[in-house]
Amino acid sequence: MENVILLIHLLLTLTLIVVVLLQRSEGGGLGMGGGGGNATAGRSAATALGKLTWILGIGLFATSIALTIIAAQTSSGSSVLDRITDRPAAQEESAPDMPATSDDLLPPSQGDDAPLTPTAD
Numbered sequence: 001m002e003n004v005i006l007l008i009h010l011l012l013t014l015t016l017i018v019v020v021l022l023q024r025s026e027g028g029g030l031g032m033g034g035g036g037g038n039a040t041a042g043r044s045a046a047t048a049l050g051k052l053t054w055i056l057g058i059g060l061f062a063t064s065i066a067l068t069i070i071a072a073q074t075s076s077g078s079s080v081l082d083r084i085t086d087r088p089a090a091q092e093e094s095a096p097d098m099p100a101t102s103d104d105l106l107p108p109s110q111g112d113d114a115p116l117t118p119t120a121d
Contacts, residue, residue: 002070009063016056023049 002067002074005063005066005070009060009067012056012060012063016053016060019049019052019056023047023053
């Protein structure tokens, strides 16, 4: 049942994205346009795409709540923090040994009499 609702949820989401992108822009960002310069203009008439946007939004909201309820019912009833133990996880035996590292970042020196700069032969 959860997979069916999840599939419907995804289809609603994709359809809602397409419907919103198909709608006509009002010409202003953040809802500032669309009044046509008339401050007393009321809401414009609802278009079919506007009504479809509302229907898809309500459907998306309903499937989100349904998925949340299903996930809460099928949960194990315990927190992830309750499953943490104090003992470390066992290491696999097939893991390769790491080479020993030293604190020195430079390669080992070749002696005090070695030249500091390369010589041209």
